[in-house]
Amino acid sequence: MKRITISKGDGIGPEIMDATLEILKAAGAQLEYDEIEVGEKVYLSGNTSGIASESWEKIRNNKIFLKAPITTPSGGGYKSLNVSTRKTLGLYANVRPCMSLHPFVKTKHPVMDIVIIRENEEDLYAGIEHQQTDEVVQCLKLISRPGCEKIIRYAFEYAKNYGRKKVTCFSKDNIMKQTDGLFHEVFNEIAAEYPEIENDHWIVDIGAAKVADTPEDFDVIVMQNLYGDIISDIAAQITGSVGLAGSCNIGEEHAMFEAIHGSAPTIAGQNIANPSALIQGAILMLSHIGQNEVADKIQNAWLKTIEDGVHTVDIYDENVSTQKVGTKEFGQAVIERLGQLPNKMPVRKSPTNINLNLPKYNRKPRLNKELKGVDLFVHWDGFDPNDIGGQLRNIEIGDIKLDMITNRGIKVFPDGFKETFCTDHWRCRFKNVNGTNITKEDIIQLLNNAEAKGIDVIKTENLYHFDGKRSFSLGQGQ
Numbered sequence: 059m060k061r062i063t064i065s066k067g068d069g070i071g072p073e074i075m076d077a078t079l080e081i082l083k084a085a086g087a088q089l090e091y092d093e094i095e096v097g098e099k100v101y102l103s104g105n106t107s108g109i110a111s112e113s114w115e116k117i118r119n120n121k122i123f124l125k126a127p128i129t130t131p132s133g134g135g136y137k138s139l140n141v142s143t144r145k146t147l148g149l150y151a152n153v154r155p156c157m158s159l160h161p162f163v164k165t166k167h168p169v170m171d172i173v174i175i176r177e178n179e180e181d182l183y184a185g186i187e188h189q190q191t192d193e194v195v196q197c198l199k200l201i202s203r204p205g206c207e208k209i210i211r212y213a214f215e216y217a218k219n220y221g222r223k224k225v226t227c228f229s230k231d232n233i234m235k236q237t238d239g240l241f242h243e244v245f246n247e248i249a250a251e252y253p254e255i256e257n258d259h260w261i262v263d264i265g266a267a268k269v270a271d272t273p274e275d276f277d278v279i280v281m282q283n284l285y286g287d288i289i290s291d292i293a294a295q296i297t298g299s300v301g302l303a304g305s306c307n308i309g310e311e312h313a314m315f316e317a318i319h320g321s322a323p324t325i326a327g328q329n330i331a332n333p334s335a336l337i338q339g340a341i342l343m344l345s346h347i348g349q350n351e352v353a354d355k356i357q358n359a360w361l362k363t364i365e366d367g368v369h370t371v372d373i374y375d376e377n378v379s380t381q382k383v384g385t386k387e388f389g390q391a392v393i394e395r396l397g398q399l400p401n402k403m404p405v406r407k408s409p410t411n412i413n414l415n416l417p418k419y420n421r422k423p424r425l426n427k428e429l430k431g432v433d434l435f436v437h438w439d440g441f442d443p444n445d446i447g448g449q450l451r452n453i454e455i456g457d458i459k460l461d462m463i464t465n466r467g468i469k470v471f472p473d474g475f476k477e478t479f480c481t482d483h484w485r486c487r488f489k490n491v492n493g494t495n496i497t498k499e500d501i502i503q504l505l506n507n508a509e510a511k512g513i514d515v516i517k518t519e520n521l522y523h524f525d526g527k528r529s530f531s532l533g534q535g536q
């Protein structure tokens with residue numbers, strides 16, 4: 059028996075959870091439950107995190123959490139429980155299988171069976187945002203080597219264990235050479251350890267277009283948080299319906315399983331929601347805790363139900379469906395078919411010895427770090443870069459001189475184009491003209507000089523070479 063935590067959530071959550079639990083019981087899943095309340099009621103009781111501390115205890119004790127969708131009330135102040143659960147419990151990998159069920163569920167892509175593995179903890183989702191000037195706000199994109207290594211190794215281990223042939227990496231390293239560049243570099247390093255698995259890389263924009271057009275060309279795809287958020291929804295949708303896909307969030311100790319859709323409040327309480335996505339979440343959970351036989355039994359019965367044309371309203375199509383059923387009746391139809399196999403769609407047979415080899419991250423010895431310069435970010439209302447450039451010449455210290463100024467990344471000084479629009483946020487780079495290192499004292503002196511001249515420095519960013527390699531971007535056009 060495995061004790062897990064469940065929550066029935068909001069909207070259609072209770073209906074689809076009840077249908078799922080009945081199937082788990084009938085299939086003989088060896089599970090015991092601790093039920094907790096999360097979501098709308100908890101938020102509206104004044105708890106802005108949407109979860110009580112006793113509930114955290116249960117989640118942390120049981121380590122496995124099956125969660126129905128919740129409603130995040132609109133209006134400020136409420137924190138997304140999904141994001142905080144993923145981050146608090148270190149659920150770094152979001153795994154989302156997207157498979158079409160042709161010809162039983164209408165799709166433009168009859169041959170589609172991909173798994174999207176999305177990094178879940180970092181990227182722009184760190185939520186580190188600041189307004190810096192009247193006109194400019196920023197969101198920091200943080201990508202770490204451990205974050206990349208963990209998710210990319212997970213993708214290759216997943217492929218190896220589940221008989222997948224290829225792992226594809228999506229990134230935008232042609233533009234973001236440091237952040238996406240690191241992701242791609244780590245992908246290449248880890249791919250080399252798995253010669254038996256094919257690998258390739260696509261720039262994310264054309265990669266996403268190809269997923270939408272020829273998903274049959276892909277197998278496992280690994281990507282950063284934001285790209286994964288968007289593309290996994292596209293992938294689920296083009297299989298036929300987001301109402302069919304489950305997902306899991308996996309960490310070193312904990313795991314959370316869910317449907318990918320939300321709480322669908324407009325159809326709540328009517329017994330019309332499709333419980334399939336949460337059933338898929340539960341199947342992923344059973345595999346994760348080693349109850350593969352039950353997982354296969356439920357998946358095969360579910361496929362047979364879909365093949366038999368027993369469909370909820372969201373996928374009902376009079377040309378292929380035979381019966382339009384409600385949430386509860388769909389669950390019963392799956393239960394009636396436990397032990398049966400699909401006739402046309404591939405029968406599911408889980409690999410017997412799944413063993414993901416995911417070593418703990420080992421911090422490597424520090425690299426040699428040299429301070430080569432500094433970017434001072436300046437809030438200035440003028441429009442002519444030569445004007446601010448002239449003012450900044452007055453704060454130089456000996457050979458540490460103004461090297462260039464960019465505005466929203468594009469070089470505008472020296473020798474900018476008058477056509478370039480400038481906002482009130484200027485990145486002003488100072489370096490030693492001889493190429494030698496500078497010191498932190500030099501930076502403090504530059505800041506003191508700027509302050510004395512009335513220049514409004516809003517932040518600084520140190521420019522480093524790590525092991526002799528330039529580790530900051532040049533100005534665009536530089």
Ligand code: NAD
Binds near residue numbers: 333
């Ligand atoms: P949604 O996924 O709830 O609904 C989108 C559309 O899909 C609606 O038309 C809905 O009726 C339909 N739909 C969704 N699930 C269905 C199912 N199982 N069967 C049949 N039709 C289904 O997205 P939304 O409307 O943007 O969000 C509603 C609420 O859900 C919001 O409060 C949002 O914050 C929350 N949400 C929660 C989660 C989660 O808990 N994991 C995820 C996304 C959204």
